[in-house]
Amino acid sequence: MLPIETSPEGVRAWCAAQRSEGRTLGFVPTMGALHEGHLQLIDALKARGAERMVVSIFVNPTQFGPTEDFAKYPRVLAADCAKLVARGVDLVFAPDQSTMVRNEERTAVRVNELTEHLCGPLRPGHFEGVATVVTKLLSIVGPCDAAFGRKDYQQFKVIERLVTDLFLPVRVHGIPTVREPDGLALSSRNAYLSLEERLRAAVVPNALRAAVEAHTHGERDASVVRSVLQNALREVDRIEYAEVCDADTLRPLPDKTADRVLFVLAVRVGNTRLIDNFVTTEDVLFRSA
Ligand code: AMP
Secondary structure, rough: OOOOOOOOOHHHHHHHHHHOOOOOOEEEOOOOOOHHHHHHHHHHHOOOOEEEEEEEEEHHHHHOOOEEEEOOOOOOOHHHHHHHOOOOOOOEEEOHEEEEEOOOOOOOOOOOOOOOOOOHHHHHOOOHHHHHHHHHHHHHOOEEEEEEHHHHHHHHHHHHHHHHHHOOOEEEEEEEEEOOOOEEEEOHHHHHOHHHHHHOHHHHHHHHHHHHHHHHHHOHHHHHHHHHHOOOOOOOOOEEEEEEEOOOOOOEEOOOOOOOOOEEEEEEEEEEEEEEEEEEEOOOOOOOO
């Protein structure tokens, strides 16, 4: 039986017992509706030597805007737990909302600069909601290692920054994006796509690929590679942003690109918001269908 804890105190006690027996703890925070992308975060920490694995499942209301999909976000705890057992997870932390979200008007974690671009201005309060809850989760679990997906690249950079700046004693790992055979990044939100939208969504990875290939073939004019990316996205319903950025500061590049750059986008296919990215010199080019 996979133990499911709902209280921070219960998780703390379990994790403290593991540490006192000399076991290293790995931790993967999620919002549930688990897919292979989430599960590979677990595998990655195990491969790095984590001896006990904790996964949290918490749909964090503070990271959703008022018009976003908090109410309809899929909640499938039993199915998630079956997947976690199969992957060798040792403890699930599934707190309720009132436990995790309280007094944010008094205490919250805000990461500046990295949140000034891309999703930051489009989703006011989103990264503060993420940073505050992830800080609480890390404080409760106290893992040696925690894994985050590079699919949410801006979120990954924000968490790296807060862990460094708050001196949190945890190693943060950014794990490569897991994709469908046609290149679409796995996401719990892909379930919202109709069949027609799902087929059309393949333009997202293909557009990234086109921009990365132009860059790889020597194009160093930022406005040219940005146009390649944006033109290749013509079939989506709305481009929220499609940028070429510095991969560390996340600032859009005004003129010349370097060897290492971040291609990053957020689009709508139907009503579904999809994000994706690629860092040259770090990510591996996926094949198109
Ligand atoms: P979420 O449940 O969407 O909050 O995601 C939990 C974690 O899984 C985050 O660190 C995400 O970046 C990561 N993740 C989500 N989708 C993928 C994917 N396709 N590949 C790798 N990691 C992912």
